Amino acid sequence: MTQQLTEQQKELIEKIGVFHEQNGMQPLMGRILGLLLVLDDAEATFDEIIDYLKVSKSAVSTALNFMQIKKQVAYRTKPGERKRYFYLTIKHWERDVEKELLHIVEIKNLFKDVIAVRGDKKPEVNQSIHELCLFLEYLNTRIPVLFENFKKMLNKPQG
Amino acid sequence: MTQQLTEQQKELIEKIGVFHEQNGMQPLMGRILGLLLVLDDAEATFDEIIDYLKVSKSAVSTALNFMQIKKQVAYRTKPGERKRYFYLTIKHWERDVEKELLHIVEIKNLFKDVIAVRGDKKPEVNQSIHELCLFLEYLNTRIPVLFENFKKMLNKPQG
DNA sequence: AAGCCAGTTCACTTTTTGGTGAACTAAAAA
DNA sequence: TTTTTAGTTCACCAAAAAGTGAACTGGCTT
Incomplete structure (x- = not known):
């Protein structure tokens, strides 16, 4: 089970999501941006995103692929692990x-x-x-x- | 009958419309912007907009009201006439x-x-x-x- | 080779958006 | 006072956007 988000974090994710939505970004993408900003380690796996945001695999897959094309998001893998750790290219x-x-x-x-x-x-x-x-x-x-x-x-x- | 738009004008209205649409503006509003930019006298009445853009009264009413609130559009009346001449506040x-x-x-x-x-x-x-x-x-x-x-x-x- | 893990794909459903048409209103004209 | 003009409002509809779930894929593991 993924760790819980604080109320503060949830609110901020929502605010960031709405902001980006109003700028023409798809809702889920805005929230993924918010999530990856707000998480202490600034990264999350595919399944963690599903868990935190309560959305389907397919929605996350589509959103992440789009965001990677747009160079907003990238991923790395940890040695020995197969899963991808997605993070914002904020630098x-x-x-x-x-x-x-x-x-x-x-x-x-x-x-x-x-x-x-x-x-x-x-x-x-x-x-x-x-x-x-x-x-x-x-x-x-x-x-x-x-x-x-x-x-x-x-x-x-x-x- | 309202005067016809040239092909060039129609194309440009469409391009301007699409541009604004992609920036989160509603389709009809983008085209109204385009129309009022492209028309030689830079203004049009309610019915002319309907005529040029082939849309319903209600759609135009809603769009113009919103655009007036946003201060993108204003109108004047000509002495003796009741109808409004809408124009862009481009200045x-x-x-x-x-x-x-x-x-x-x-x-x-x-x-x-x-x-x-x-x-x-x-x-x-x-x-x-x-x-x-x-x-x-x-x-x-x-x-x-x-x-x-x-x-x-x-x-x-x-x- | 059989199963699993990490995601992908796609047909389908739900929600949101953009627009229509008909009835309505307020002011001016007849 | 009735009619007309110029626009507004609102219930409804169609299309597009966003998300779901189940089946699928391709590389690893055993």
Whole structure:
């Protein structure tokens, strides 16, 4: 029998799950993220996940495979054991946050298409869309700088 | 009869719709966004939306109300006419982009909760989460600066 | 070679979502 | 006052998403 989760842990898993659900992630995946964050050893086997979250094998299998493709989750095995210990690839949080930032910028291409298609009946509107595109382009150039400067700040604090 | 959309316009509406759908927006709302972006006069009445997008009154009513609450859409009336001309509040794109950036930062609070709950069995994991929080805090402070510097750049180009 | 372990696959069920149509409402027009 | 216009509400329906359970697979163990 797998160890019990505290009430606190359960609540937090749920909150994390709901947060990710609202961001378009499938419910179970959000809870697996929460579970692996909240567990002291930051990993769990297939059967432990089933046990903790009270879901079926197939649901867990599907969710984990998807999350592995998306590089959110990986697994290791312990010598002599066959079962997989799944864990979050949280050490690559930079890559993930960068992806989120780039995603904001992504819509720029659609706005460019919009500009190409629009007539000039409403110049103020065209101007707004144009400015937005300029900003997104600017933001795009600043993303790497944000990470660089953050690292600098970490090394020499109060800089 | 409402004027016909060109193939190009239809395609672009669909692309914009799909993009927003994948970001958790309801399908019809995404297409309304696309429609109002693509139309030369950047506005449409209730019945025109029904006509262009081939959907029911109730669907449009629900979608528009929601989008008005979210401040994505507003309407005006023309003197002497009763019907509403709905348009995108695109001139407030700064507010919207800022909201998206803040949304990335939002998860910081959950990670803080995670840190509070986690034991110290896996210090590397705790360290990663901690660094992530620091970065999100840093990003949070940089968001207003991004907009400020963009505006400066607009005023004196190549600066 | 027989059985087991750790997961996978797939047909099916349940739940959620998105949308429809008809009846309704409030304000303006006739 | 009745009708029309412009939109709203709500009970219902269809489709899509999410999850279940049972049968299956492929590598290890005995």
